[in-house]
Every structure is written in structure tokens, then in C-alpha cells.
Amino acid sequence: MRVTIDESFCDGDGRCVSVCPQVFAPDDDGSVFVLDPEPEPSLRECVRMAQKLCPHGAITITS
Numbered sequence: 001m002r003v004t005i006d007e008s009f010c011d012g013d014g015r016c017v018s019v020c021p022q023v024f025a026p027d028d029d030g031s032v033f034v035l036d037p038e039p040e041p042s043l044r045e046c047v048r049m050a051q052k053l054c055p056h057g058a059i060t061i062t063s
């Protein structure tokens with residue numbers, strides 16, 4: 001599994017960080033970045049939840 005954020009869509013609200021802090025983290029400038037771009041399979045559900053909750057469709061998961 002590979003996780004990316006399209007920064008042109010992300011508004012930095014941090015919903016993904018709230019549900020999956022193992023993979024997403026806040027940046028110093030108020031945006032969010034992918035802390036772990038190739039997370040373990042055990043984190044799949046958490047990443048999927050973050051993708052579902054993202055209000056701007058900024059999170060992409062590829063396998």
C-alpha cells in the first residue's frame with residue numbers, strides 16, 4: 001500500500017491526522033504530510049478511514 005496527499009486539494013484541517021496519526025502528521029507550516037508513505041497492512045483500515053473522511057479527496061491509496 002502506498003499513500004499520497006495531493007497538496008493542491010488539502011486544506012490542512014487535520015481530519016486524517018485525527019483518525020490515523022501513524023500515517024499522517026501536521027507540518028510546521030499548518031499543512032499535513034504523509035509521515036509513513038508505505039504503511040504496514042495493519043494500518044490499511046485507518047488509512048481508508050482517513051481517505052473517507054477527507055473533505056477534499058486529497059488522499060490517494062495505491063496497492
Ligand code: SF4
Nearest residue numbers: 010011013014016054
Ligand atoms: S483530511 Fe484531507 S484535507 Fe484534511 S488535512 Fe487530511 S488530506 Fe488534508
